[in-house]
Structure formats: C-alpha cells, structure tokens
Amino acid sequence: MPAKTVPDIVVARLPLYLRALTAMQNSGKTFTSSKEMAQWLGIGSAQIRKDLSYFGEFGKQGKGYAVAELLEKLRKILHLDREWPMVIIGAGHIGSAVAAYPGFAHRGFRVCALFDNDRAKIGTSIAGLCVYDVRDLPEYVRAHNIRLAMIAVPAEAAQAVAELAVSAGVSAILNYAPLNLVLPDHVRVENIDPVLHLQHMTYYLG
Amino acid sequence: MPAKTVPDIVVARLPLYLRALTAMQNSGKTFTSSKEMAQWLGIGSAQIRKDLSYFGEFGKQGKGYAVAELLEKLRKILHLDREWPMVIIGAGHIGSAVAAYPGFAHRGFRVCALFDNDRAKIGTSIAGLCVYDVRDLPEYVRAHNIRLAMIAVPAEAAQAVAELAVSAGVSAILNYAPLNLVLPDHVRVENIDPVLHLQHMTYYLG
DNA sequence: CAGTGTGAAAGTCTTCACAGCT
DNA sequence: AGCTGTGAAGACTTTCACACTG
Numbered sequence: 001m002p003a004k005t006v007p008d009i010v011v012a013r014l015p016l017y018l019r020a021l022t023a024m025q026n027s028g029k030t031f032t033s034s035k036e037m038a039q040w041l042g043i044g045s046a047q048i049r050k051d052l053s054y055f056g057e058f059g060k061q062g063k064g065y066a067v068a069e070l071l072e073k074l075r076k077i078l079h080l081d082r083e084w085p086m087v088i089i090g091a092g093h094i095g096s097a098v099a100a101y102p103g104f105a106h107r108g109f110r111v112c113a114l115f116d117n118d119r120a121k122i123g124t125s126i127a128g129l130c131v132y133d134v135r136d137l138p139e140y141v142r143a144h145n146i147r148l149a150m151i152a153v154p155a156e157a158a159q160a161v162a163e164l165a166v167s168a169g170v171s172a173i174l175n176y177a178p179l180n181l182v183l184p185d186h187v188r189v190e191n192i193d194p195v196l197h198l199q200h201m202t203y204y205l206g
Numbered sequence: 207m208p209a210k211t212v213p214d215i216v217v218a219r220l221p222l223y224l225r226a227l228t229a230m231q232n233s234g235k236t237f238t239s240s241k242e243m244a245q246w247l248g249i250g251s252a253q254i255r256k257d258l259s260y261f262g263e264f265g266k267q268g269k270g271y272a273v274a275e276l277l278e279k280l281r282k283i284l285h286l287d288r289e290w291p292m293v294i295i296g297a298g299h300i301g302s303a304v305a306a307y308p309g310f311a312h313r314g315f316r317v318c319a320l321f322d323n324d325r326a327k328i329g330t331s332i333a334g335l336c337v338y339d340v341r342d343l344p345e346y347v348r349a350h351n352i353r354l355a356m357i358a359v360p361a362e363a364a365q366a367v368a369e370l371a372v373s374a375g376v377s378a379i380l381n382y383a384p385l386n387l388v389l390p391d392h393v394r395v396e397n398i399d400p401v402l403h404l405q406h407m408t409y410y411l412g
Numbered sequence: 413c414a415g416t417g418t419g420a421a422a423g424t425c426t427t428c429a430c431a432g433c434t
Numbered sequence: 435a436g437c438t439g440t441g442a443a444g445a446c447t448t449t450c451a452c453a454c455t456g
Contacts, residue, residue, distance in 0.1 A: 009425075015405035019384060023361075033437065041386050045437095046427055053439055061433040062436045079408045086404075097303030098400070103384065107401045108408070147411050148404065155229075172407040174400060178225060178309065180247050188410050190403035194304070194380060195313045197396035198292075198354065199221035201378040202285045202314070204394050205353050215447075239415060252449055255417060265416050267455035 006054045011078075013051055016041060018074045025067050033064035080108040085144060087170075089161050090152035091116040091131045094176050098150055100127040109148070113140060117157075134161065138168035145169075152176045212260045219257055220280055222247060227277045239270035286314040291350060293376075295367050296358035297322040297337045300382050304356055306333035315354070319346060323363075340367065344374035356380045357387075368395075 020040050024032055034052075038045035052058055052070075055077055059065045075081050086104075088095050091114045099111055114126055115134040122133045132140065140146070149170045151158055158177035165173065172188040175181055178196075181189050226246050230238055240258075244251035258264055258276075261283055265271045281287050292310075294301045297320045305317055320332055321340040328339045338346065346352070355376045357364055364383035371379065378394040381387055384402075387395050 007425075011409045012402075012406050014409070015402045016386075018405065019399075019402070020386070023385065035437080042388065044427065046429095046440095047425090049437090049439060050426080057439070059438050061438050063434075064437065077409065078405050079411060080405060084404070084408060084411075093303060093306050093308075097299060100299050101400070102299075103401055104404075107405070109401070109404055148407070150400075172404075172411055174403050174407070179229065180222075180226070182248065188407045190407060192398060192400060192403065193225075194307070194356075194398060195309055195315070196218075196221045196225070197380050197398065198290070198310075198315055198378075199224065199284050199286060199313070200218050201354070201380070201394045201396060202290060203217045203220070203283065205285060205290075205378055213446075241415080250449065251415095252418095252451095253447090255415090256448080259417055263417070267416050268414050269456075270415065 010051045010054055013043075013047075014074055014078055017048065017051075018071065018078070018080075021067055021071050021074070025071065030067055031064050032067055034059070036064075075108075082108075084109050084148055085112045085146055086110065086148040086150060087113050087115060087137070087141065087146055087165075088150045088152060089115045089134065089137065089165065090154075090157075090176075091118070091121045091126055092152065092154075095150075095152035096126050098152060098176070099129055112144060112146070115140075134164070137161075137164060141165065141168040141170055148172050148174070150174045150176065151181075155179045216257045216260055217284075219253075220284055223254065223257075224277065224280050224284070224286075227273055227280070231273050231277065236273055237270050238273055240265070242270075281314075288314075290315050290354055291318045291352055292316065292354040292356060293319050293321060293343070293347065293352050293371075294356045294358060295321045295340065295343065295371065296360075296363075296382075297324070297327045297332055298358065298360075301356075301358035302332050304358060304382070305335055318350060318352070321346075340370070343367075343370060347371065347374040347376055352376060354378050354380070356382065358382045361385045 020037055034045040034048040037048055058070050058073055086109055088099055088111055095114060099114055114129055114131045115137050116131055117134045121131050124131050149165045151162055151173055153161055155177045158179060159181060162173055162181045162183060166183055166187050175189055175191045178193045226243055240251040240254040243254055264276050264279055292315055294305055294317055301320060305320055320335055320337045321343050322337055323340045327337050330337050355371045357368055357379055359367055361383045364385055368379055368387045372389055372393050381395055381397045384399045
C-alpha cells in the first residue's frame with residue numbers, strides 16, 4: 001500500500017493516532033477531523049493529514065474521518081489485526097509489573113510466559129503466568145512462534161539474553177534494561193528508561 | 207553557558223551519554239573518544255561531538271574525553287548535581303512498581319511519597335513509602351518543594367490529577383497514563399506507554 | 413597522528429497554503 | 435463552507451570533511 005517508503009517517525013505516530021481515535025470512539029464519537037485530532041494530541045493538523053497520506057486516502061472531503069473506519073485501517077497497517085504473543089525475560093520487579101499490566105490485552109498483545117534464571121522463581125507463577133527457566137527460552141520461542149520479547153533483566157545480563165532471544169527467532173525487543181543493546185539490523189529494538197526522561201526534564205528545571 | 211539555544215533533541219541525548227559514560231566508568235575506563243561512545247550507543251561520532259559543542263569544549267585534542275570530567279560536566283548541565291525529590295500519584299500496579307524501582311536513587315532522583323484516592327491504600331506503605339490521600343497532594347508538594355511528579359493513575363483520572371499537581375507547583379511530569387495531557391506551556395511532560403512502542407514495532411513484523 | 417570542534421552541505425521533517433471534492 | 439490531500443517552502447538535524455591541537 002505505501003507508494004513511497006514511509007519514514008520511521010511517521011510510523012511511530014500512528015499508534016498515537018490509534019490511541020486518540022480509540023478514546024474518541026469510547027466517548028461515542030463517530031466522526032472526527034485532522035484538526036480535532038491535532039488538538040487532542042497537541043500537534044499540527046497538517047502533520048496528521050500528511051502522515052495518513054503515506055498510506056492512502058482515508059478522509060471524506062468536507063467531512064473528516066470516520067472514526068471506526070480509520071481505526072480499522074490503522075490497525076491493519078500496524079498489523080494489529082491479529083494478537084501478538086510475547087514473552088517477558090526477567091521476573092523481578094519490572095518484569096512482574098509488566099506481566100501484571102492490564103493494558104496489553106485490549107491493544108493487540110498477550111503476555112504468554114516469563115523467563116528467569118533464579119531457581120527460586122522458576123516454577124512459580126506471577127500474574128497468572130508460569131515462570132520458566134531462561135534456558136528453555138529458545139525452545140519456547142520456537143514452539144510458539146514468538147516474535148516479540150520484553151527484556152527486564154539487570155543491565156549486565158541484558159545483552160546476553162537479547163542475543164539468546166534473537167537466535168531463537170525473536171525479531172522485536174522492548175528493552176527495559178538501562179543500556180543500549182547491540183543486535184543485528186533486522187531486529188527492531190525500542191527502549192524504555194524512565195530515568196532518561198527525568199534527566200531530560202531536569203535540564204529545564206533551572 | 208549555552209551560547210546558542212540548544213535544540214531539545216540534543217538535550218534529550220545527553221542522558222544517554224551520561225548513561226554510557228557511567229557504564230564506562232564502572233568498567234574502569236578513564237578516557238574515551240567520541241568514536242568509542244558512538245559505537246557503544248549506535249549513533250555517529252560527529253553527532254556526539256556536535257551535541258557536546260553546544261555546551262563547551264570538553265575534549266582533549268588527540269586524546270578524547272576524560273570520563274569522570276565529562277560526567278561531571280554533563281551532570282551539571284542537566285542539573286543532576288543535586289537530588290530531585292519526586293512524588294508518585296497513583297498507588298496501583300504501575301505506581302507501586304515505579305516506587306519500588308531501585309534505579310532512581312543512583313541517578314539523581316528520590317521518590318518521597320505516593321498519593322492515591324483509594325481509602326484502602328491511604329495510610330499503608332508501599333516499598334517503604336507512605337501512601338497519602340491525593341487531596342493532601344498540594345500541601346505536600348508545597349511543603350517539600352516538589353517539582354517533579356510521576357502520574358500512574360487510570361487514563362480517566364490523569365488529566366485532573368495532573369492539573370492538581372501543576373496548580374501546587376509541579377513543573378515536570380512523567381506520565382504513565384495512556385493519554386495526552388494538556389497542560390500549560392511552562393510544564394514539561396514526558397510520556398511512557400509501552401504499548402506505543404510495541405505497536406510501532408509490529409509495523410515492521412510483516 | 414589520533415581525535416576534537418565546527419562551518420558548510422546534505423538530508424530529513426514539518427508547516428504552509430491552496431486546488432479540489434462533497 | 436468545510437475539510438482533505440499534497441506539492442513546495444521552510445525549518446530543523448545529521449553528516450561530512452578538514453583546520454587545528456596536544
């Protein structure tokens with residue numbers, strides 16, 4: 001569908017549009033406009049129109065966008081017209097909290113299992129999910145065709161488990177460990193480090 | 207110190223440099239170069255040099271950068287030469303996990319207290335911190351001169367508590383609720399929504 | 413020589429502004 | 435009349451490449 005190749009930064013905004021549209025739908029709206037979405041999101045309306053134009057023409061001239069229809073299109077574009085199974089590697093503080101996060105299910109994702117190397121945790125269950133030995137990760141990933149992993153182990157261990165996951169077939173990683181993972185180009189990595197955000201903001205807090 | 211005004215995107219990278227340098231220091235390195243840092247971070251060396259040049263000249267020609275010295279300079283620039291007290295609003299899943307996160311203390315931040323509106327939680331303690339009534343937030347923020355808050359309440363409640371926090375003097379917010387907060391321009395807001403990252407990545411997972 | 417600091421060039425992203433559709 | 439979709443302009447960011455320094 002994309003005629004030109006789509007800038008990554010544009011792709012990154014689509015989930016934002018999805019989120020705003022979902023909120024609108026939940027509040028009963030059936031139509032919206034680039035202007036309304038823009039106010040909601042705090043960005044410019046032209047940007048939204050241009051971003052969407054990379055993927056097709058979804059609006060009705062003079063009327064705006066049908067919320068349900070645009071939602072469906074965006075979901076298809078982002079491959080959210082299916083459910084993505086995920087594993088979490090690391091069953092400590094962060095891993096447990098992420099496993100218990102109720103926000104995944106309704107937005108396209110399902111946490112299947114946790115992995116750890118701590119014998120005290122292996123075999124227990126967290127948030128209703130089994131904790132397996134990290135050595136069984138490759139087998140599990142292959143058996144269940146897992147493409148997505150979240151890494152929530154200490155920084156020292158992160159690179160090694162990331163490589164293990166990738167060698168088993170994982171091709172996208174959401175990394176909570178505070179370091180930069182170095183992985184083959186075909187693997188997508190996104191990072192979450194709250195401290196980075198805080199340190200960014202303190203710059204402005206004279 | 208900044209002669210020109212510094213692009214925000216440059217400021218956003220400084221914490222990354224800080225993190226890499228800290229890791230280098232912990233592994234015993236005393237000198238590094240823009241090239242080495244660049245490999246570590248997966249970006250270009252020229253970018254690092256140019257970013258740093260907005261703030262001064264920190265390198266030694268032909269030698270590189272003294273790790274400890276550059277760390278100190280960056281900390282000063284980001285105002286991390288002090289400890290920032292923070293509050294967490296919302297003592298549910300996410301708030302509790304964030305409160306228990308051990309990664310703040312050594313990177314310039316200290317969680318002081320949690321706030322919630324659930325009578326069952328108020329008065330209890332989580333991760334060694336008191337949970338207070340959210341109605342006492344303004345008083346607490348003023349009394350302790352809090353500038354930073356993390357919001358971890360359900361989406362429906364987030365805008366209201368953000369406004370409450372801001373009216374009491376909070377000027378930077380790290381928002382874990384999955385919506386866009388609309389606040390006065392002088393308030394800095396950064397958002398963390400793991401699902402956004404996942405949805406970004408699934409685009410590329412054919 | 414190895415590596416910084418930096419103008420200038422190249423590249424990318426956002427915003428403008430308007431033709432065209434309903 | 436109101437709003438989309440989009441070239442073209444403008445703004446911003448990254449990268450290049452080299453004079454300069456210890």
